[in-house]
Amino acid sequence: MFHDRARYQSSRGYQLAPLRFSRLDDARYIATNDVGEYVVMPREELVEFISHSLPANRPTYKALKSRHFLFDEHSRVALELLALKYRTRAEQLANFTGLHIFVVTLRCDHSCAYCQVSRQAEGRLEFDMSQEHADRALDFMFRGPSPTLKVEFQGGEPLLHFERIRYIVERAKALNQVHGRDLQFVIASNLSRLTTEVLDFCREHGVLLSTSLDGPEDLHNAQRPVRGGDSHQRTLDAIRRARQALGPDAISALMTTTQASLGRVEDIIDEYVRQGFHSIFLRNLSPYGFAVRPRASRPYDVEAWVEFYKRGLAHILRINEQGYPLQEEFTAILMQKIFSPRGSNYVDLQSPAGLGIGALVYNYDGAVYASDEGRMLAEMGDFSFRLGHLSRDSYESIMTSETLLAHLSDTMPEGVPMCSDCAFLPCCGADPVFHQATLKDAVGHKAFSAFCKKQMSVLRHLIGLLEDDARARDILMGWR
Amino acid sequence: MTTKDTQTQPPFIFRDGAVQAVLDLRVYRLAAIQKSAYRFAERCTAVLGSPDADRIPVRFAFPPAITEQDALETVRLFFQELLDQELREQVGDETRALRALIVAQAFSRTDLIRQD
Numbered sequence: 001m002f003h004d005r006a007r008y009q010s011s012r013g014y015q016l017a018p019l020r021f022s023r024l025d026d027a028r029y030i031a032t033n034d035v036g037e038y039v040v041m042p043r044e045e046l047v048e049f050i051s052h053s054l055p056a057n058r059p060t061y062k063a064l065k066s067r068h069f070l071f072d073e074h075s076r077v078a079l080e081l082l083a084l085k086y087r088t089r090a091e092q093l094a095n096f097t098g099l100h101i102f103v104v105t106l107r108c109d110h111s112c113a114y115c116q117v118s119r120q121a122e123g124r125l126e127f128d129m130s131q132e133h134a135d136r137a138l139d140f141m142f143r144g145p146s147p148t149l150k151v152e153f154q155g156g157e158p159l160l161h162f163e164r165i166r167y168i169v170e171r172a173k174a175l176n177q178v179h180g181r182d183l184q185f186v187i188a189s190n191l192s193r194l195t196t197e198v199l200d201f202c203r204e205h206g207v208l209l210s211t212s213l214d215g216p217e218d219l220h221n222a223q224r225p226v227r228g229g230d231s232h233q234r235t236l237d238a239i240r241r242a243r244q245a246l247g248p249d250a251i252s253a254l255m256t257t258t259q260a261s262l263g264r265v266e267d268i269i270d271e272y273v274r275q276g277f278h279s280i281f282l283r284n285l286s287p288y289g290f291a292v293r294p295r296a297s298r299p300y301d302v303e304a305w306v307e308f309y310k311r312g313l314a315h316i317l318r319i320n321e322q323g324y325p326l327q328e329e330f331t332a333i334l335m336q337k338i339f340s341p342r343g344s345n346y347v348d349l350q351s352p353a354g355l356g357i358g359a360l361v362y363n364y365d366g367a368v369y370a371s372d373e374g375r376m377l378a379e380m381g382d383f384s385f386r387l388g389h390l391s392r393d394s395y396e397s398i399m400t401s402e403t404l405l406a407h408l409s410d411t412m413p414e415g416v417p418m419c420s421d422c423a424f425l426p427c428c429g430a431d432p433v434f435h436q437a438t439l440k441d442a443v444g445h446k447a448f449s450a451f452c453k454k455q456m457s458v459l460r461h462l463i464g465l466l467e468d469d470a471r472a473r474d475i476l477m478g479w480r
Numbered sequence: 481m482t483t484k485d486t487q488t489q490p491p492f493i494f495r496d497g498a499v500q501a502v503l504d505l506r507v508y509r510l511a512a513i514q515k516s517a518y519r520f521a522e523r524c525t526a527v528l529g530s531p532d533a534d535r536i537p538v539r540f541a542f543p544p545a546i547t548e549q550d551a552l553e554t555v556r557l558f559f560q561e562l563l564d565q566e567l568r569e570q571v572g573d574e575t576r577a578l579r580a581l582i583v584a585q586a587f588s589r590t591d592l593i594r595q596d
């Protein structure tokens with residue numbers, strides 16, 4: 001039974017509202033709450049605050065009060081407002097599965113050492129998705145409740161099976177005459193097969209392109225071998241043609257950090273600027289697919305990637321100060337999570353990096369996975385994230401499967417040791433696939449988790465910049 | 481060999497790859513000790529003994545390669561963490577009912593908060 005608000009009121013001047021705190025650096029702590037607010041303060045003030053002895057005339061008191069960390073006899077609307085904000089953030093769950101990934105083939109003409117999908121040789125047609133599976137997957141997609149449906153074509157190299165892409169786009173649009181959803185299409189491609197036919201099709205149907213650009217020519221070509229050894233030149237040519245045909249914003253690029261990239265973050269970023277991109281995603285290598293084979297890129301530890309990221313972000317901020325707008329996408333996702341009232345505690349629908357379960361993946365062979373990383377793990381023989389099969393299972397049985405429900409609860413870190421009282425929880429995620437791959441457990445002991453180390457280091461760095469560097473703050477706030 | 485920030489503790493001795501300590505349960509809740517031990521699992525294994533009245537023995541076992549200096553620094557940080565965990569327990573005690581109310585209110589169609 002619930003009681004009057006007075007019952008929760010403290011006799012000690014003010015009442016604490018639910019909060020979490022963590023160390024930010026040697027001198028300061030950060031407190032956060034479930035409604036997307038944070039306050040940074042020295043440890044002495046944190047202790048005063050929690051022991052009800054923080055004077056009401058201190059700036060920290062005022063910050064804590066206005067951001068719903070405490071309420072006193074003047075805070076009349078605090079509880080209702082907290083409940084409303086909490087609901088707004090949690091409502092993101094209702095839009096679950098806005099992203100549908102169609103792996104139309106595993107075949108590929110490149111042989112990248114870090115390939116995460118265990119690509120197959122070009123001639124092996126048995127690794128293509130059948131029309132029957134494509135139809136079933138479309139049926140699944142429209143059964144979901146999300147008003148926005150983003151269809152992403154992945155591979156291998158999806159353009160090697162362009163007929164299936166054409167079929168799926170045209171069929172989805174026809175079905176959507178009845179369903180009336182907001183449909184978006186993206187092809188994630190190395191662009192080596194970007195023909196005029198493909199470009200015409202993309203223009204006609206509003207299909208966007210996403211490609212890989214690992215940095216300057218020598219680095220890109222070393223990491224992304226193709227017959228002829230000229231992947232970089234081919235990619236740049238294709239980017240130029242795509243922009244001409246589809247418009248300047250119709251193509252985006254992604255990079256993957258390898259051991260060879262670690263010392264060259266400035267070169268990589270400068271290449272993106274040279275090629276006219278206004279966004280870059282500093283992505284670390286994932287522990288899936290060929291990326292874990294010993295002959296691939298030598299592994300690096302999370303500390304090395306964090307240094308790479310920090311140097312990269314500093315370089316990007318300098319470039320912005322010089323007047324060229326350039327956004328780092330991992331930082332932008334975190335900024336949205338920190339500041340957006342619609343940021344979610346549970347699943348990350350914006351992240352392509354698998355910070356949570358926000359997607360359904362239809363594999364070339366009809367298997368359905370809970371995330372793109374889940375199918376990559378399956379290529380390594382671990383089927384923990386396989387939800388079922390398009391030929392054998394119904395949409396209902398997949399969406400209520402033990403596997404999915406268990407993983408969904410794993411993505412709610414409120415109940416996970418360490419996360420449950422970590423100040424960074426509202427801007428973090430769970431990444432069960434990463435933990436399954438590295439710690440053989442989908443939840444994972446966070447004291448041993450490279451994901452946790454990465455999140456904590458990056459978030460501490462980012463909050464530190466927001467607090468201490470006014471010029472960086474101005475730029476970063478524009479990325480929300 | 482003493483650690484600076486742990487005035488309530490006698491000097492710690494690093495022997496046979498481990499440090500022994502006895503914690504006062506009137507000062508630190510058991511939950512705070514357990515959570516600190518969990519959080520430090522990568523750096524050392526904190527083995528909790530059976531509580532005896534208000535006291536509980538803790539043995540910090542370190543990996544073989546660790547130096548005495550690093551081991552003692554880890555114990556110092558453990559005690560710092562323990563103070564934070566104790567504060568978190570206080571916050572939890574004070575806000576648990578309120579958190580439940582907010583979550584229930586957020587997902588309820590009726591107004592659970594009776595207005596004054």
Ligand code: SF4
Nearest residue numbers: 108110111112115156
């Ligand atoms: S990373 Fe992409 S382009 Fe490279 S081999 Fe794998 S599927 Fe092909």
Ligand code: SF4
Nearest residue numbers: 418419422425428452
């Ligand atoms: S994974 Fe680490 S950083 Fe993220 S909420 Fe959990 S403890 Fe905090």
